[in-house]
Amino acid sequence: MIDLARYHDPLTIQRLLHRARTIAIVGLSANELRPSNFVGFYLQRHGYRVIPVNPRETEILGEVSHPSLSDVPERVDIVNVFRAPAALPAIAEEAVAIGAGALWCQFGVINEEGARIAEEGGLEIVMDRCLKVEHARYIGRMHWLGFNTQQITSVRGGLQ
Amino acid sequence: MTAEHDQPGETRAFGFETRQLHAGQRPDPNTGARAVPIFQTASYVFEDPESAAAYFNLQEYGNTYSRIMNPTVAAFEERVANLEAGVGAVAFASGIAAQAAALFTLLEPGDHVVSSSALYGGTVNQLKHLLRKLSVELTWVDPDDLDAWRGAVQANTKAFFGETIGNPAGKVLDIEALAVAAHDHDLPLIVDNTFATPYLCRPIEWGADIVIHSATKFIGGHGTSIGGVVVESGTFDWSNGRFPVIADPSPAYHGLQFHETFGTYGYLMKLRAETLRDLGGTLSPFNAFLFLQGVETLSLRMERHVENARVVAEFLEAHELASNVTHPGLPASRYRPLVAKYLPGGAGAVFSFDCAGGREGGQSLIRNVKLWSHVANVGDAKSLIIHPASTTHRQLGDAELEAAGVSPGTIRLSVGIESVEDLIWDLEQGLARTR
Numbered sequence: 001m002i003d004l005a006r007y008h009d010p011l012t013i014q015r016l017l018h019r020a021r022t023i024a025i026v027g028l029s030a031n032e033l034r035p036s037n038f039v040g041f042y043l044q045r046h047g048y049r050v051i052p053v054n055p056r057e058t059e060i061l062g063e064v065s066h067p068s069l070s071d072v073p074e075r076v077d078i079v080n081v082f083r084a085p086a087a088l089p090a091i092a093e094e095a096v097a098i099g100a101g102a103l104w105c106q107f108g109v110i111n112e113e114g115a116r117i118a119e120e121g122g123l124e125i126v127m128d129r130c131l132k133v134e135h136a137r138y139i140g141r142m143h144w145l146g147f148n149t150q151q152i153t154s155v156r157g158g159l160q
Numbered sequence: 161m162t163a164e165h166d167q168p169g170e171t172r173a174f175g176f177e178t179r180q181l182h183a184g185q186r187p188d189p190n191t192g193a194r195a196v197p198i199f200q201t202a203s204y205v206f207e208d209p210e211s212a213a214a215y216f217n218l219q220e221y222g223n224t225y226s227r228i229m230n231p232t233v234a235a236f237e238e239r240v241a242n243l244e245a246g247v248g249a250v251a252f253a254s255g256i257a258a259q260a261a262a263l264f265t266l267l268e269p270g271d272h273v274v275s276s277s278a279l280y281g282g283t284v285n286q287l288k289h290l291l292r293k294l295s296v297e298l299t300w301v302d303p304d305d306l307d308a309w310r311g312a313v314q315a316n317t318k319a320f321f322g323e324t325i326g327n328p329a330g331k332v333l334d335i336e337a338l339a340v341a342a343h344d345h346d347l348p349l350i351v352d353n354t355f356a357t358p359y360l361c362r363p364i365e366w367g368a369d370i371v372i373h374s375a376t377k378f379i380g381g382h383g384t385s386i387g388g389v390v391v392e393s394g395t396f397d398w399s400n401g402r403f404p405v406i407a408d409p410s411p412a413y414h415g416l417q418f419h420e421t422f423g424t425y426g427y428l429m430k431l432r433a434e435t436l437r438d439l440g441g442t443l444s445p446f447n448a449f450l451f452l453q454g455v456e457t458l459s460l461r462m463e464r465h466v467e468n469a470r471v472v473a474e475f476l477e478a479h480e481l482a483s484n485v486t487h488p489g490l491p492a493s494r495y496r497p498l499v500a501k502y503l504p505g506g507a508g509a510v511f512s513f514d515c516a517g518g519r520e521g522g523q524s525l526i527r528n529v530k531l532w533s534h535v536a537n538v539g540d541a542k543s544l545i546i547h548p549a550s551t552t553h554r555q556l557g558d559a560e561l562e563a564a565g566v567s568p569g570t571i572r573l574s575v576g577i578e579s580v581e582d583l584i585w586d587l588e589q590g591l592a593r594t595r
Contacts, residue, residue, distance in 0.1 A: 010171045032217075033414075035421045041219050107423040130423060141221035143184065145229060145432065146237025147248035147425060152174045156187045 002112045007105075007127035013134050016102050016124060020077035023131070024051040024069060024100070026091055027082035030060045035106070036082040037061070039132045046135060051076065069094040076100040079123075080131050081109050088114030096121030104131055176243065176359065180458050184238030198449045199231045218416070218433060228437050232445040236452050240379065240389050243358040243455075244371050247394025248428045250436060251387060251448060255354065255374025256282055257441035258388030260290065262350060262370055264439065265431045266318055266398075268405050269295035273319050274312040276303035276333065277563040278326035281553040283352070284560065287321070300563065303331050306341060313345045318402065319370075320347055324363060324502070325355035327538070328512040328548055328572040329565020330486035332498040339367025346400045354378070354539070355508045359462045366502065369396040370427075377539025378509075380454035381461050385447040390431060394424035406430055412438070461541060461577055466506025468543075468583065469575035475584050476513050481521070481591045486565065487511040509575040510538045512548070512565070517594055519568040522547045524594040526571070531578070531586040543576035543583055 023043055028050075029036045040050045040061050051072055052065035059065055066072050069079060069091065079095040081088065081104065088111035095103050095118060102124040105114070110128050118125050126134075136142035137149045174182070185196050204223040206212035215222035223229055233251050241249035252258035263273070275287055277300040287298055301308040303322050320342045322333045335351060342349040348369035353361060357378045363371050373379055375387040398406040398419040406427060409415040412434050419426035436442065466489075473487035488495035489507030499507045515521040525545075526534050532545040536552055546552060548566045556564060575583065 033409075033416060033421070035423075038219050038421060041214070045214065045220055133423075133425070136221055143186065143238055144221050144223060144231060144234050145248070145429075146234045146241060146250055147428070148183075148238055148241040148246060150242065151186065152172075152179065152182045153186055154182065156192050157189045 002110060002115070002127075004110065004128050007115065007125050008129060009126075012124055013126055013129070014138050016078060016104070016126065017135050017138055020048065020101070022049045022051060022074065022076055023078045023080050024053050024066075024072055024076045025080045025082065026053040026069060028052040028054050028057075028060050028065070029082075030054075030057045030065075039080070039082075039106075039130065042132045043135070046140065069098055069100075072098065078102045078104050078131070081105045083109065085109055085111040085114075089117055092117035092121070092123075095123060102126070104129070106130055177459050179242050180239070180359075181456050183242035184235040196232055196235045196449060196452050198445050199226075200445050201230075202226050218413075218422075218429065226445070227440060227442045228432060230442075230445050230448070232452075233443050233448040236375075236443070236448040236455075237389065239452065239455055240358070240373065240375070241391050243362075243458075244353070244391040245358075245362050245364045245393075246371065246391035247424050249389050249391040250428060250431050251375070251389045251443040252436070253388070253441045253443050253447075254386045255352075255372065255376060255388035256286060257439075258374075258390045259283065259352070259372050260286060261431060261435045261439055261441060262372055262390045263291070263296075263319070265427065265435045266348070266403060266406060267291075267294070267296050270316055272297040272299070272314050272317045273321055274299050274301060274309060274317060275320075276322035276326065276331075277301060277560075278303050278329050278331040278565055279323055280327040280352075281548070281556060281564070283323075284564065285555060302563075303333055306334070306337055309338060310341050310344075313347070317345065317347060319350050321350045321352075323352040323355065324361050325488065325508045325510070326565070327355060328486070328510065328552075328570070330488045330493075330495070330507075330511045331565065332488050332495040332502060332507070334498055335361075335363050335366040335368055335502060339369075342369075343367070346397075346402050348396045355510050356503060357458060357462055359459050360466070360505050360508065361502050364391070364393045369393050374539075375451050376537070378462065378465070379458065379539075380451045381457070381539065381541050382450065382454050383537060383540035383542065385450045387443050387447050387451055389443075390428075392427050392431075394428075396427070398427055410434065462506070462509075464577040465509035465575060468577060468580045469509035469511065469573075470506070471580045472573065472575050472583055472587070473511060475587070479588075479591060481516040481594060482513045483516070484514040484567075484570075485511065486513065510572065512570050512572045514567055515569045515571050515591075515594060517569065519549065521594045522569045522571050523550070525587075525590045528593040529586050529590040531582055532573070532590075538572075538574035540574065541577050543578055544574040546572050548572050 055067040214220035
């Protein structure tokens with residue numbers, strides 16, 4: 001059994017959210033009703049550069065879509081994966097090869113081999129977590145909808 | 161709207177008493193207000209058309225209209241969700257509205273629910289009559305009979321329903337065993353946790369999937385406001401094939417698949433964006449503010465409530481004019497093992513007993529008490545007394561009364577946080593006059 005708690009570290013998650021600028025979304029759909037499109041749209045609204053990786057599309061969310069991670073011509077801070085778990089080892093290998101900073105696998109995208117490859121390649125890993133939800137929890141407005149952000153603070157925050 | 165770049169926060173696991181004061185509130189960034197502000201507004205100004213569209217599409221978390229969301233109400237929702245160890249919560253204008261909405265979200269005509277028979281009379285009415293109007297079938301079971309729960313499951317069953325501590329007979333639900341039984345059949349367990357409060361029991365930690373509260377009771381504690389709340393665990397698999405109403409593309413939300421799109425948050429998003437949107441029954445910001453004032457002292461009040469209730473129950477048990485004291489924490493109670501497991505901090509503060517002299521004896525006690533308030537409510541900081549057969553359970557037939565644990569002489573007490581010797585003095589003199 002894979003120890004997922006290792007890949008849910010709140011400090012890692014917050015560091016990635018705060019430092020990342022460029023997020024490649026592998027498996028980003030052009031369909032506005034798909035979860036990946038929700039996440040890409042949200043991340044763009046919050047100032048991240050989103051790079052679609054989907055061989056079936058030429059452009060998604062106003063950005064050029066690349067057939068694979070290896071085709072992305074710029075530095076990637078986070079590789080965000082919306083693919084079947086079995087596809088993860090190959091994606092992790094590519095993420096290591098392009099020198100990405102982190103591998104972030106969405107809900108249900110769980111694969112031990114993929115995690116091992118990314119970890120040995122020096123990437124930070126988040127697995128079975130949603131990038132949009134974690135952003136909304138720590139930085140965004142998740143608390144406007146009655147969700148349990150588990151944030152306890154008496155520090156006055158910034159404007160939202 | 162760019163990502164902010166504060167320092168990463170702490171990851172401490174805070175205690176219950178800290179969370180009952182702080183969860184759900186970040187000091188207001190505009191004003192620094194320390195109390196949760198009352199956002200008494202119906203609507204919210206959108207930044208631009210794109211933002212408005214993103215909010216309505218649920219692509220971005222944004223305030224649209226106070227029937228569906230409000231920052232004061234959200235602070236209350238998150239606080240209860242946090243205390244109940246849930247993934248989130250949606251508040252409603254009453255506990256009954258919360259319960260109806262929780263069921264509406266997962267039921268369709270032709271479905272079936274299995275419910276404990278030992279419930280609050282208002283819930284019995286809702287399940288028995290309202291569900292039938294919606295062509296939903298119901299099977300009542302003795303909550304203590306696990307085989308009866310399992311045996312009642314049909315192909316169209318969609319949920320198990322029970323109360324942590326049944327009203328008014330004090331039957332304690334075996335939450336863990338029932339959750340296992342429900343999950344064996346791919347069903348969610350819904351628990352009304354009003355009488356226990358999250359301070360005494362957190363059903364989600366024992367496997368329950370949905371928790372409902374009448375916030376009017378102990379959560380508020382002041383008896384000033386009517387309200388309710390639905391909390392969800394976030395762990396139930398709504399895509400297991402039994403719940404197309406949640407998993408399939410929703411015709412009421414331009415084809416959105418709530419469970420796939422929002423995962424852990426799918427049920428609650430549907431509860432808010434569809435059920436609350438379409439049924440209304442919204443909690444007002446002012447009432448949410450009052451509930452927030454109450455919940456800040458929940459642990460302190462509950463400690464006194466359960467201690468006073470224990471003392472009053474022991475007094476009644478020794479009294480010659482009282483019998484059948486249903487406080488589940490008493491040594492003679494058959495529920496002692498379940499209390500030890502689920503309610504180690506105390507077995508609640510609402511229970512019943514039978515007055516000597518039947519219906520007349522019960523009514524005489526009600527007429528003669530001077531400190532206990534004769535009201536149709538429970539969970540107030542003040543001690544409350546009522547005669548269920550004349551009031552809360554009046555619409556029930558004899559068989560239903562018996563199933564609910566009520567006899568003609570039954571008196572229900574909600575023990576408050578007054579000086580306990582005053583509460584006993586009043587019952588003593590009231591009982592003496594029933595002779």
